Amino acid sequence: MMDTDLQKLIEVISIDVFGKPFLHVSRFNSRxxxxxxxYMLADHSIEINPLVFQKYGMEELVGVIKHELCHYHLHIEGKGYRHRDVDFKELLRKTGSPRFCKVLSERNQKRLALHLYKCVACELEYKRRRRMDVRKYRCGKCAGVIMEM
Known part of the structure; x- marks a missing residue:
C-alpha cells in the first residue's frame, strides 16, 4: 500500500464513518x-505506522485510521481532542474506534511476559510481570510456600 492509497482510504473512511471530509495530507511514517x-496538530496531517498494516492487516489499519480521525475532526471543530477528554471518548465509542492499537514492537511484547507462581498448600496461582524471590514471600491466602511454575 502506498501513500496515495492511504490518502484515498482515509478520505473514504472520513466520509463514511464521520460524515465529514478529510481535507489534509496523510502518509506512512516508518519511524x-x-x-x-x-495526528499532527500543526498541519492537521495524519501519519500511520506501516507495521500496523503489515502485521495485522486491513481491519487494524482501519481502526487506527478511525482513531486518528477522531483526533482530527474534534480538533478542527474546537472540541476536546485529547485522550482524556470526554468528547474524544464519546466519539471513539460512537464510531467504534479502538482506544489503543495492538503491540507493534517485540520490545513491548517482552514486557508483557508473565511469570507464574503457585502456592504448594492451597494451589492458588499468582501471575506476575516481574520475577519475585519465592524465598521472601508466602501465600497471601494460607501463608503456604510459593513455588515458581
Whole structure:
C-alpha cells in the first residue's frame, strides 16, 4: 500500500464513518515505533505506522485510521481532542474506534511476559510481570510456600 492509497482510504473512511471530509495530507511514517499512528496538530496531517498494516492487516489499519480521525475532526471543530477528554471518548465509542492499537514492537511484547507462581498448600496461582524471590514471600491466602511454575 502506498501513500496515495492511504490518502484515498482515509478520505473514504472520513466520509463514511464521520460524515465529514478529510481535507489534509496523510502518509506512512516508518519511524513510528510504539504507536499505530499520530495526528499532527500543526498541519492537521495524519501519519500511520506501516507495521500496523503489515502485521495485522486491513481491519487494524482501519481502526487506527478511525482513531486518528477522531483526533482530527474534534480538533478542527474546537472540541476536546485529547485522550482524556470526554468528547474524544464519546466519539471513539460512537464510531467504534479502538482506544489503543495492538503491540507493534517485540520490545513491548517482552514486557508483557508473565511469570507464574503457585502456592504448594492451597494451589492458588499468582501471575506476575516481574520475577519475585519465592524465598521472601508466602501465600497471601494460607501463608503456604510459593513455588515458581
Amino acid at each position: 513510528l515505533r510504539t504507536t499505530g499512528g499520530r
